[in-house]
Every structure is written in structure tokens, then in C-alpha cells.
Amino acid sequence: MIPLNWIVGLAAALFAIGAVGVLIRKNPLIMFMAAEMMWNAAALVFVAYARSFHAMSGQVMAFIIIGTAAAEVGIGLAIIVSVFHHRHRLDIDEVSQLRG
Amino acid sequence: MAFALWPEYTIVLGIFATMLAIMIGSRERTIVGYWLALAALVASAIVTTVDWSSRVLPVSLFHQGVTVDAFSLVVDGLVLLAAVGALLIGWNDRRYGTDFPILLLVALLGMMVLGMANNFIVLFLGIELLSLPLYILAASHSPGVSGEAGLKYLLLGAFSSGILLFGLALLYGSSGTMVFTQLDPATMILPLAGAGLALTVVGLVFKLGIVPFHMWVPDVYEGSPMPVTTYMAFGTKVGAAAILLRFLFFGFSLSVDWWGPAIGYLAVLTMIVGNLLALAQKDLKRLLAYSGIANAGYVLVGIASHNMSGARALLFYLLVYGLAILAAFAILTFVAGERDSVSLNDLTGLVYRSPWLAAFLTIAMLSLAGIPLTGGFVGKFYLLQAAIYAGQPGLAIGLVVGAMVGLAAYVRPLQRAFAKPSGSESIEPIRWPIAGAIVLIVCVAGTIGLGVYPGPVVHIVNHSAAFYWLK
Numbered sequence: 221m222i223p224l225n226w227i228v229g230l231a232a233a234l235f236a237i238g239a240v241g242v243l244i245r246k247n248p249l250i251m252f253m254a255a256e257m258m259w260n261a262a263a264l265v266f267v268a269y270a271r272s273f274h275a276m277s278g279q280v281m282a283f284i285i286i287g288t289a290a291a292e293v294g295i296g297l298a299i300i301v302s303v304f305h306h307r308h309r310l311d312i313d314e315v316s317q318l319r320g
Numbered sequence: 321m322a323f324a325l326w327p328e329y330t331i332v333l334g335i336f337a338t339m340l341a342i343m344i345g346s347r348e349r350t351i352v353g354y355w356l357a358l359a360a361l362v363a364s365a366i367v368t369t370v371d372w373s374s375r376v377l378p379v380s381l382f383h384q385g386v387t388v389d390a391f392s393l394v395v396d397g398l399v400l401l402a403a404v405g406a407l408l409i410g411w412n413d414r415r416y417g418t419d420f421p422i423l424l425l426v427a428l429l430g431m432m433v434l435g436m437a438n439n440f441i442v443l444f445l446g447i448e449l450l451s452l453p454l455y456i457l458a459a460s461h462s463p464g465v466s467g468e469a470g471l472k473y474l475l476l477g478a479f480s481s482g483i484l485l486f487g488l489a490l491l492y493g494s495s496g497t498m499v500f501t502q503l504d505p506a507t508m509i510l511p512l513a514g515a516g517l518a519l520t521v522v523g524l525v526f527k528l529g530i531v532p533f534h535m536w537v538p539d540v541y542e543g544s545p546m547p548v549t550t551y552m553a554f555g556t557k558v559g560a561a562a563i564l565l566r567f568l569f570f571g572f573s574l575s576v577d578w579w580g581p582a583i584g585y586l587a588v589l590t591m592i593v594g595n596l597l598a599l600a601q602k603d604l605k606r607l608l609a610y611s612g613i614a615n616a617g618y619v620l621v622g623i624a625s626h627n628m629s630g631a632r633a634l635l636f637y638l639l640v641y642g643l644a645i646l647a648a649f650a651i652l653t654f655v656a657g658e659r660d661s662v663s664l665n666d667l668t669g670l671v672y673r674s675p676w677l678a679a680f681l682t683i684a685m686l687s688l689a690g691i692p693l694t695g696g697f698v699g700k701f702y703l704l705q706a707a708i709y710a711g712q713p714g715l716a717i718g719l720v721v722g723a724m725v726g727l728a729a730y731v732r733p734l735q736r737a738f739a740k741p742s743g744s745e746s747i748e749p750i751r752w753p754i755a756g757a758i759v760l761i762v763c764v765a766g767t768i769g770l771g772v773y774p775g776p777v778v779h780i781v782n783h784s785a786a787f788y789w790l791k
């Protein structure tokens with residue numbers, strides 16, 4: 221059996237990669253993918269602890285995270301595609317009519 | 321007991337009815353959706369008051385997943401007000417598509433769920449139920465500016481939800497439970513619990529728009545359609561503040577020193593920086609966005625003071641802020657007309673075009689600034705009182721300094737509105753859509769009413785935030 225700490229460490233690494241990805245990448249699709257990676261890291265932690273506690277609640281949470289992520293991907297891709305149709309390029313630095 | 325969740329069930333029924341009506345109806349009958357949504361909102365408000373007067377609360381349901389108590393009912397009332405205001409401001413406007421009332425109701429359901437969450441799962445579902453429809457609404461107007469606002473909101477929303485989720489996962493790992501009231505800081509594994517709490521608070525504060533995490537707010541507010549901005553400025557702030565209060569007060573009430581100072585510093589920083597940035601804005605939607613950031617800072621004062629008067633002051637302040645911001649956005653919608661943005665120059669000579677609008681704008685802005693005889697003053701007064709009761713003079717000083725800077729920011733649009741027109745501006749009279757006019761008049765009357773005679777609302781709020789473990 222894989223020790224719990226390893227799994228949590230792996231999840232932390234995934235979370236960090238995802239967070240860095242959102243912050244440094246320029247393509248909205250890749251940024252969105254990196255954000256989903258952060259969600260999945262959290263789901264992994266929930267599942268790992270649920271197994272060690274012999275409790276179901278963490279696994280329920282993991283399923284809910286997966287379901288919600290699917291809904292978010294549906295909406296997110298629709299918005300990204302509509303912005304792409306408008307500009308024919310995808311670069312977050314060019315999507316900057318609104319000055320941040 | 322059985323009635324406890326009826327305000328939410330009413331909204332769910334309303335969503336189905338609105339969806340069906342829009343699917344069955346032809347293109348010309350879009351107005352039916354608005355009427356059904358309004359009916360659902362009114363019915364839900366009536367059920368909420370019935371719940372309130374039945375006095376059988378609080379109730380814990382779904383294995384302590386949700387707690388319906390006086391606090392959650394007051395949050396229900398606030399978000400219903402936000403939804404009615406946004407619906408009427410965008411009433412039957414062809415620009416926003418037929419889906420506007422449905423998505424508004426779904427987001428409303430998320431906000432109501434946030435008010436009663438007592439469990440990580442419900443917290444997360446509430447946040448997502450609130451955010452997902454708002455991504456669509458923000459992008460609904462046009463693929464240009466509005467699409468950009470939707471895209472930014474989506475990316476930062478997904479990012480902050482990721483942070484929130486990882487924090488919740490670590491808290492679950494360190495405590496072994498998902499229920500707020502079962503979290504016991506004394507038995508938690510410390511570094512894990514600390515990291516989890518920090519990430520969770522950062523995720524929630526992102527949604528509330530507190531200063532180091534506020535960059536998305538002005539862009540999203542500027543790009544979104546006007547009624548959607550109204551809804552985000554009032555409704556989402558109520559939902560995020562309610563869940564932050566519940567999470568910290570129910571879960572970590574015994575270990576205030578873990579989070580109290582951090583929230584306090586964030587509050588002071590937000591109040592001052594938000595108001596300073598509002599000073600430099602030319603676009604009125606951006607000005608109100610920074611004003612919303614600063615007001616979120618005032619709201620945090622109620623959480624940071626961690627006593628009963630703080631929780632009461634927070635609920636009261638959310639109401640007066642909401643009334644003022646609804647009135648301000650109704651005026652902006654009238655002035656904007658067919659366009660979707662209003663700059664300071666568009667306001668020049670407003671008093672000559674429409675004296676009543678100028679007078680109402682004055683009242684809304686003075687309430688946001690916190691001048692006596694408006695609700696904003698009373699709300700800030702209660703927050704100040706809570707900070708001083710909590711023995712945190714730094715919070716009180718920050719609030720006063722922030723309010724002073726804010727006054728300068730809110731006076732600028734007024735100065736334009738009362739200036740003599742130079743001749744180049746449009747001088748045609750402004751149309752008052754009847755639905756928006758109702759919102760405007762009710763909100764202005766409420767703002768003045770709460771400033772002159774806050775007694776009844778204070779009584780309700782005092783009753784609703786009576787958590788027994790607080791001083």
C-alpha cells in the first residue's frame with residue numbers, strides 16, 4: 221500500500237504545477253487545463269484521506285468535484301470558443317481591451 | 321421543520337417553470353420568463369417571511385450539511401432583494417437574451433445555499449452554483465468586451481475554486497470531518513490545518529474581491545452587461561461574506577488567533593487601497609467596482625472583530641450597501657440607454673437633463689460615502705462600534721481613513737452631475753423604464769429610511785446573528 225504522505229505529496233506537486241501553469245501560460249485553453257489540474261489535485265487528497273479514515277464523505281466530495289468540473293468545462297469551452305470566433309487568435313495578452 | 325427549505329424549493333420550481341415557458345414559447349414571448357422568475361422570487365420572499373415568523377428555527381438537515389437559522393433567512397432576504405433588483409433593471413431587455421432570468425435564478429440558488437452551508441460539500445456546491453451561471457451571464461452580451469469579461473471571470477474563478485478546494489481537502493485531512501461545527505482546532509494536525517485554513521480563506525476572499533486578490537473585479541464589472549454587474553456587486557458579495565462568516569465563526573471560533581489578525585490586516589488594506597484606486601477612475605462602472613472592493617473591506621471588519629455586534633453590523637451593512645449600489649446602477653442604466661458603459665463625462669449636466677436622477681444619484685453616492693441621514697452612515701457606525709467593542713482600534717482607524725478617501729471618490733461624479741454642460745453633451749431627456757424606476761425609488765427610499773429610522777431592521781439583524789458562543 222502506498223503511504224498516505226506520498227499521495228498527498230503528489231497532490232501538492234500537481235496543485236503547484238497547476239497554479240504555476242495558470243500564472244505563467246498565455247493560452248486560455250492551457251490556463252483552464254492547469255486550473256482543472258488544481259481541482260483534480262484536491263480530489264486526490266480527498267480520496268486519499270477518505271481511504272485512510274475509512275469514511276465515505278471524502279469520496280463523495282471527489283465525485284462532486286469531477287461532476288462540477290465537467291459542468292465548468294462545458295461553460296468554459298463555450299466562452300473560449302466564442303471569444304476565439306470573435307478574434308481568431310487565442311492569447312490572453314491580446315484579450316485586453318479592458319485594462320486590468 | 322418541514323418548511324425550512326421551502327424558500328429554496330420555490331426557487332427550484334421557478335427555475336423549471338421558467339425553463340419550460342421559454343422552451344415552449346415562441347421568440348416574441350420572452351417576457352413570460354421574466355414574469356415567472358419575478359413570481360418565483362416574490363413567492364420565495366413570502367415563504368422566507370413565513371419561515372421567519374414560525375420561530376421553530378434553527379434546523380439542521382442532511383446530516384448537518386445545511387443549517388437553516390435566522391442568519392440564513394436574513395441572507396435569503398438579502399440575495400432575493402439583489403435578484404429582484406437585477407431582474408427589474410434588466411427587465412425584458414432584448415440585449416441579454418432569453419436565458420437571463422433562468423441563469424439569474426440558478427445563481428440565486430447558489431447564494432441561498434451559501435447562507436446555510438455547514439459542510440465542505442455544501443460550501444463548494446454553493447460557490448459553484450453561484451459562479452457557473454455568472455460566467456455565462458458575464459459573457460452573454462457580445463463576444464467582444466463582454467466575452468473578455470466572461471473569459472477573465474472564468475479563468476480566475478476556476479483558479480480560486482482550485483485554491484479553495486485544495487484548502488478544504490487539507491482541512492479534511494487534518495480534522496477527519498467535513499462539518500464546520502465538528503471541526504476541533506485543538507485536535508488538528510497543525511501544519512496541515514494551518515495550510516488548509518490559509519488556502520480556504522484565500523479562495524473565499526478571492527470571490528469576495530479583497531485587495532491582493534481584487535485584480536479581476538474591475539475588468540469583469542466593466543465588461544459585463546449592466547444588470548449582471550449589479551447582481552455581482554450585491555448578490556455575490558452577500559453570498560461570499562455569508563459563507564466566510566459561517567465558515568470562520570462556526571468552524572474556527574475557538575482559535576481566533578489563527579485567522580483574526582490576517583482578516584483584520586486584509587480589511588484595512590482593502591478599505592484604503594480600494595477607495596484610493598476608486599479616486600482615479602473615469603468609467604463609472606469601474607468606479608463602482610472599486611467602491612465594491614472597498615465595501616467588501618468594510619464587510620470584513622465585521623468578520624475580523626469576531627463578536628456578535630460584528631456579525632450584526634455585517635448583515636446590516638450588506639443591506640445598506642446593496643440598496644445604495646442598486647440605486648446607483650439603476651441610474652447608470654438609465655443614463656447609458658442603448659450603450660453599455662457610462663463615463664464621468666456622460667454625467668456632465670445631469671441635473672439639467674433630469675433633476676430627479678441627479679438628486680437620487682446624490683443620495684446613493686452619499687450613502688456609499690457614509691454621510692449622516694443615509695443608511696451608509698448607520699452601517700459604518702455599527703461596524704465602527706463592533707471594531708471598538710472587539711478592542712481593535714486599528715480596524716476602526718482604517719475604516720475611518722478609508723471612508724474619508726472614499727468620500728473624495730464619490731464626490732467626483734456628483735461634481736460632474738451638477739456642473740454646467742459645456743454644450744457638446746447630449747441634452748435629450750432620459751427615459752425611465754418603469755421596472756428600473758421602481759427599483760430606484762424603492763432603494764432610495766430604503767436608503768433614507770434606514771438612515772433616519774434603522775430600528776426595525778436592526779431588531780431583525782440582532783435576532784439573526786445571535787450565535788450563542790460569541791460575546
